[in-house]
Amino acid sequence: MPTHTHHHFRMVLGACCFLLMSQHVCNAQTPSVDFQNDVQPILTRFGCTSGPCHGKARGQGGFQLSLLGFDSDFDYDAITKDGRGRRVFPAAPDESLLLLKPTGQVPHGGGKRLAVDQPEYDTLKTWIQEGMPRRLPDAPTLINITANPNALVMKNDETHSLTVTAHFDDGSSRDVTRLAAFQSNEAPIASVDETGMIEAGSITGTAAIMARYQGQITVCDITIPRPEPVASEVFDALPRFNFIDDHIWTKLQKLNITPSEICSDHVYLRRVTTDLCGRVPSPDEVQQFLDDPSPDKRQEVVERLIQEPDFADHWANKWMDLLRPNPYRVGIKAVFNYDRWIRERFHQRMPWDQLTRELIAARGSTFRNGAVTLYRDRRSPDEVATLVSQLFLGVRLECAKCHHHPFEKWGQDDFYSFAAFFAKVGRKGRGVSPPISGSEEFIFANKSGSVKHPITGEVLPPRSLWGNVTVPEDSDDPREVLAEWMTSPENELFAQVFANRVWADLMGRGLVEPVDDFRATNPASNQALLTALGEHFRDSGYSLEELVRAITSSAAYQLSSIPNEQNVEDTRNYSRHYRHLLRAEVLHDAYTTITGIPADFECMPPDSSAKQLWTHRIGSLFLDTFGRPDPNQDPPCERTSDSTVVQALHLMNSEQLHAQLVHKNGTAAQLAESESSPQEIAIQMYRTVYGRNPTEAESELVVQLIEQAPEERRTVIEDIMWTMLNTPEFVIQN
Structure with missing residues (x-):
């Protein structure tokens, strides 16, 4: 047949x-x-x-x-x-x-x-x-699964088997290890095969082994310390400036990792100035700080920087990265007003919970209340839900829009119930009409609106992701209920997500990384510290300034970036400061400050800094080269943080940068025309470019080069500054 x-x-x-x-x-x-x-x-x-x-x-x-x-x-x-x-x-x-x-x-x-x-x-x-039965009459329902062990300390190259047990509502349990799926979040540290066999690598650190069975998730935490123990006296002798250090040193002690030394004064000054205000310190600031014998001068400089307008612009620019829409989609005036609204709140030092509530429940005109631009850009409940959950709660719900989240507990019911908070957002106006979209639009709370489950067609009432918060029948605007739940002191994740973002900005890596992906299968590298940071932020009244003050005052923040034999492999536990490329706007403003010639941006007032730009559509080859977001992205928030050959070539060959450097009114020309000695010029240049004094050998070289060609004094100074601006010490934060 x-x-x-x-x-x-x-x-x-x-x-x-x-x-x-x-x-x-x-x-x-x-x-x-x-x-x-x-x-x-x-x-x-x-x-x-x-x-x-x-x-x-x-x-x-x-x-x-x-x-x-x-x-x-x-x-x-x-x-x-x-x-x-x-x-x-x-x-x-x-x-x-x-x-x-x-x-x-x-x-x-x-x-x-x-x-x-x-x-x-x-x-x-x-x-x-047996006839392919769908559901047996007495079949129990799965409640959860557990891993045995749920935490494990392993030696390098050691193996250990993991057992997964399923627990059902009738009190029964069964071994489901053969049918579970396994995954490691740090395979080089600890890998796992399809049978649940864990194998420790040769790298010291921590990893999370995820087991998944029938939509349930469980995690086994793996710790692999260095084989050589470190005496407890070593950690007892470490400086402890605040609660942050206690948590960092405790984790490092478990891993047998000793931290680097405290960084020098000039490194700290440049680090904290670029981190807090997005600019490099001036030569006068460098001299005053290095000459100050006060033991409290590091805390004092933090207090001074926090009060600067640059502080507000720098941190507002970071958040505008996450919120800023494309002006060709929603309108130039709407985006400009949105940027101004955000900046005003940072300049007012508004608590983060209040800013969040105002943004989530925003109403009014896009020409009068910039916050409502959020709802002009995100025009459906599901679009708003993915943005709000990710930015403010650290929960990536996008997967649950179409199916159950593969690494979390969220399903379609959770997603669309959360999206229902935005079902009554009303709009009046012409809407968006790219690439112009210049009209005014009004955002208000509608009397009706619903969200349906895409498969069952069921109308889902608004429901929080946890805590089962629902909207009272007499509520005019479900968004207000959502905003209150999100910013409630009982909602620990709200404070932790913001604290984690700030920690990542200041320390080079988030405790949870990526910073907006909080889930059981992506645990924090130091959960005790993250909890403490969240509590500190909450207890301070959600003050960004207080959170920054705590982090930058810690000994952990002040560690040198130079590794020792014990911590050279560490990239997650903050045993040293992690070097990174300076943010594009910081580098741009540093170059203009050092050369003494400000940039001329379109659609901006004279002498504006790069961190004050209200849209990425304002042209700048420098900013594009050093990784600012692509304005065509939606939203334009992804940055390139890696160093590239193109960046090096731009610094060496850009006609615009060269014009700034050799400008007749620039720093190099002024130094050449001054009566300063070659040695004084060397000190001034090093303080201007690197934020430090030159070493004896560096000073001697500058003096020698200038004295060899006195008739070309300006050209020599320009060449030296050009060389300094093309070194890693200028573009990298140590």
Whole structure:
């Protein structure tokens, strides 16, 4: 019999057998295999429901399953009903395509996934033989899963097995290790294979091993210390300026990592000035700070910098990165007003919880209240929900828009219930009409509006992601309820997310990284410290200034970036300061300050700094080269933080930069025309460019070069400054 005829006959016969068996199976014997608890975990474990296979948006080979098996009803229908049930053959289970394909007995694009002698094969075969029941009458419901052990200290190259246990609502439990999926968030530190076997690498640090089973997640925390112990007296002797140091030193002691030394004064001054105000210190500031014998001078300089207008502009610019829309989409005036609204709040030193509430519940005209531009740019509840959850709660809900989040507990019900908070946002005006969109628009709270589940069509009421906060019937605007819940002192994540962003800006890496991806499977590198930072931020009244003051006053912030033998591999535990390329705006403003010639930006007042720009559409080859966001992104918030060859070539060859350097009114020309001695010029140049005094050898070289060509004094000074501006010490924060 031809193959296609055989399959057609089998398909018809199978459908008939399915009807007969489903009617009489209870008379034969009680089914023992439950689809949800027994079959679906097998499909997930062996990759059938994965993204590259049948779990992709349109399935594979005409056969589609839900991604990672998060929709049991959909998968059951796909297997037993789609194609008139052609994938299962109850009369002869071994002849079912559901078994023939994954075992490689017939051609299968996904290759061989299952062996005939494996227990999972027997489970699938039994399920088909028993009539493919959807749900057994007494089948328990999965509550959660646990990992044993849930925390582990391992030696380098050591292995250890992980056991996963599923717990059900009837009090029963079962070992599901064979059917769980595993993943490490730091594979070089500790990897895990498909059986749950953990293998420690040769790198000191911490890792989280995730186990996933039937939509439930559990984590095993792995710690791998250095093999050489460090005496406790070493850590007892370390400086402890505030609570931050206690948490950092405790973690380092567990890892047997000793921190670097405290950095020198000139390094601290340049570091804290660029971090807090987005500018380099002036030569006078350098001299005054280095000559100051006061033991409290580092705290005093922090207090002075916090009060500067540059502080507000610098931090406002960071947040505008995350909120700033494309002016060609929403309108130039709307974006300008949005930028002004944000900057005014930072200049007013407004508490973060108040700013958040004003933004989330904003109403009014885009020409009068810049905050409402958020809702002009994000025009549907689901668009606003993804932005708000990610920026203010550190929760990436985007995955749950289409399916259950693969690494978290959020599903479509959670996503659309959260989006329902924005269902009543009303708009009046012409809307957006790229690339002009110049009209005014009014944002208000509508009397009606709803969000439906995309699959069931059910209207979902607004519900918080945790805490089950709902909107009272007499509420005029659900957004106000959401804003109050988000900024409540009981909502620890709100404070922790902001504290983590500030920590990443000041320390070079977030305690949670990426900074907007808080989840159990992406734990903080130091959860105790993150909790303490969040509490400190909350107790200070959500004050950015107080949070910055605490971090920059800690000994951990003041560590040198020069590694020692113990911490050279550390990139997550802050045993040293992590060097990084200065932010594009900081570098640009540093160059103009050092050369003494300000930039001329379009659509900006004279002498404006780069951190005051209200849109990335304002042209600047320098800023583009050094990684400012692409204005065509939505939103334009992604920056390039790595050093590139293009950056080096730009510093060396840019005609505009050269023109600033050799300008007749520039710093080099003024030094050349002054009566300063070559030695004094060397000191002035090093304080201007590097924020420090020259070493004896550096000073001697500058003096020698100037004295060798006195008739070309200005050219020599320009050449020296050009060389200094092309060194890593200028572009990198140490």
